[in-house]
Every structure is written in structure tokens, then in C-alpha cells.
Amino acid sequence: MTDYLLSLLQIIMINLVLSGDNAVVIALACRNLSPELQKKATFWGSFGAIGLRIILTFIAIWLLKIPFVQVVGGLLLIWIAVKLLKGEDEDSHIGGGASFVEALKTIIFADLIMSLDNVIAVAGAANGNLILVIIGLTISIPLIIWGSQLLMKLMNRFPIIVLLGAALLGYTAGEMIVGDKAVGSFLEGVMPSLHMILPVALAILVIVIGNYLKRKEKNALNKEVTNNHAETL
Structure with missing residues (x-):
């Protein structure tokens, strides 16, 4: 029962951490509509996106049952976690819809593209349990629609939330890798305790790599600004 609740909490947290950008997409897509249409577009766009x-x-849960697919999913999740720490902006190109239908299409299409990371993470955390996925999404979606903008503000104010979120994804990636049918049994034969060590190690690794790349990118940007300033003098 404890494992069940922990997995459910993991799914909810993953949904909240990875769905912050989706709320921004909704806001951007609906910004040119009237207040009445904004509410309708938000509701129906979110409803369609949730269904997808x-x-x-x-589909991802079914795929993850195939040998080596969980390893690929885990590695992809590590990349997603590092990207989250780097703070890459995925939604800057989303334009505002001029009509209700256009806004609706924008929300659903953008959510489809941006939710691939979410889908992989949730499928990995659920460990093949469809009931967990349904309960987790049912609880998470209302929080995502009405609370993710607040979460984004909190992330900007308290960077530790982003750090913990990225670490959670790294931990989930480790669980996916050791849970793979082919690789998991091999790793357990090499070191039985690896199923406990690897998730924690990957959580730490994600934080280290993410922060390193973020600092490197920031230093490169500062250097470029300094060079441009020197050229203008």
C-alpha cells in the first residue's frame, strides 16, 4: 500500500513539475480572445489535451514492457531533467490564437508536442499500473490547469523546487532502467543493491550536470555580452 501511494505521489509531482509550460501555452494561445471565449478555449483545449x-x-506503458525500451526511456528522461534545470524555454514561439478554433488547435497541438516528456515520466513511475495512471492524471489535471501558473511563479522565486523536480525525474529514470526486463536482471546479477543505488545516483548526476551546463551557458553569454560591449567602444 505504501509503494502504491508513493508511486501515485510520484506521478502527481511529475505532472506538476513538467506541466508548468502547458499552462503558459494556454495563456498565450487565448490571450487575443474575449474573456468569455478564453474560459471556453481553456476548458475545451485542456480537455482535448488531457484525452491525448x-x-x-x-501507449507508452505498453511500449515500456518491451526489453530495452525502458532503458531508452530512462536515458531520455535524464535529458529532460537536465533540460529542466538548464531552464530552456519551450513555449516562446507559441502565438496567440485569433479565433476560438485556432486557439483550441494551438493548445491541443502544443500540449501534444510538449507532453511527450510528461508521458514517458508518468509511464515509468506507474510501472505498468493503468489504475495508477488514471488516478494520478485525474488528481493532477485540475491542479495543472488552475495551479501550474502559481507553481511557475514559485519555481522562479524558489529555485530549489526546480532542483527537486529535476532530481525526481533523475530518480524515476534510474527506476526505469533497473526495471527494464533485459537490463534490470543483468544489473541485479552484477550488483543486487544497484536497484537502490542507481536511482539515487542518477538524481544526483542530473543536478550536477544540469547546474554545470547552466553555469557554462551563463558564462558564455556573459562573455559574449562583454565582447559585444568592447567592440562598440
Whole structure:
């Protein structure tokens, strides 16, 4: 029962951490609509996006049962976690919809593209349990629609939330890798305690790599600004 609740909490946290950008997409897509249409577009766009996400998650769960797919998913999740720490902006190109239908299409399409990371993470955390996915999404979606903008503000104010979120993804990636049918049994034969060590190690690794790349990118940007300033003098 404890494992069940922990997995459920993991799914909810992953949804909240990875879905912050989706709320921004909704706001950007609806910003040119009237207040009445904004509410309708937000509701129906979110409803359509949720349906697609559930279908994709079920497909991902089925795929993750195939040997080596969980390893690939875990490695992809590490990349997603590092990207989250680097703070790459995925939604800067989303334009505002001039009509209700256009805004609706923008929300659903953007959510489909941006939710691939979410789908992989949730499928990995659920460990093949469809009921967990349904309960987790049912609890998470209302929080995502109405609370993710608040979460984004908190992330900007308290960077530790982003750090913990990225670490959670790294931990989930480790669980996916050791849970793979082919690789997991091999790793357990090499070192039985690896199923406990690897998730923690990857959580730490994600934080180290993410922070390193973020500092490197910041230093490169500062150097470029300094060079440009020197050229203008």
C-alpha cells in the first residue's frame, strides 16, 4: 500500500513539475480572445489535451514492457531533467490564437508536442499500473490547469523546487532502467543493491550536470555580452 501511494505521489509531482509550460501555452494561445471565449478555449483545449495525454501514456506503458525500451526511456528522461534545470524555454514561439478554433488547435497541438516528456515520466513511475495512471492524471489535471501558473511563479522565486523536480525525474529514470526486463536482471546479477543505488545516483548526476551546463551557458553569454560591449567602444 505504501509503494502504491508513493508511486501515485510520484506521478502527481511529475505532472506538476513538467506541466508548468502547458499552462503558459494556454495563456498565450487565448490571450487575443474575449474573456468569455478564453474560459471556453481553456476548458475545451485542456480537455482535448488531457484525452491525448491519457492515450499516449497508455501507449507508452505498453511500449515500456518491451526489453530495452525502458532503458531508452530512462536515458531520455535524464535529458529532460537536465533540460529542466538548464531552464530552456519551450513555449516562446507559441502565438496567440485569433479565433476560438485556432486557439483550441494551438493548445491541443502544443500540449501534444510538449507532453511527450510528461508521458514517458508518468509511464515509468506507474510501472505498468493503468489504475495508477488514471488516478494520478485525474488528481493532477485540475491542479495543472488552475495551479501550474502559481507553481511557475514559485519555481522562479524558489529555485530549489526546480532542483527537486529535476532530481525526481533523475530518480524515476534510474527506476526505469533497473526495471527494464533485459537490463534490470543483468544489473541485479552484477550488483543486487544497484536497484537502490542507481536511482539515487542518477538524481544526483542530473543536478550536477544540469547546474554545470547552466553555469557554462551563463558564462558564455556573459562573455559574449562583454565582447559585444568592447567592440562598440
